[in-house]
Amino acid sequence: MQIPLAALVDAALAELVSVLSFSLPVAPCPGGRPPLGRGPLPSTCTGSARDGISAGLPAAANLFSLVASCKLHGLDPEAYLADVLRVMPYWPRERYLELSHRYCARTRVRLVDDEMKLALGPITLPPPLAAEEQRATS
Known part of the structure; x- marks a missing residue:
């Protein structure tokens, strides 16, 4: 059984957001974690949590892209x-x-x-x- 690419991307992003949310020393979002999936963070998340996650995602995405490209090229x-x-x-x-x-x-x-x-x-x-x-x- 093959998993659709969109599902793999969503799962990777969800994992990334959960990792980043645990590594940020800021006030948590409702329930202790940002919501998983696409879309903006709810306004109930504190500013520093929102900024930290937003700032970390592009850097992490770049690193994941480099790692994936390395694996693709062996x-x-x-x-x-x-x-x-x-x-x-x-x-x-x-x-x-x-x-x-x-x-x-x-x-x-x-x-x-x-x-x-x-x-x-x-x-x-x-x-x-x-x-x-x-x-x-x-």
């Missing part, structure tokens, strides 16, 4: 995010595409392993991927 999400966060301060903006899920394996092998093992410090930038290398990966 990557370990934790290792991928660690590598991207490690090189991002030193990586040229015009080459961010090389850090995407699609090209990260080719980019990773061109980085110096000893530099990547360090928590901080500059990295040696490899030359850009050739245009034909970018087109060759699918």
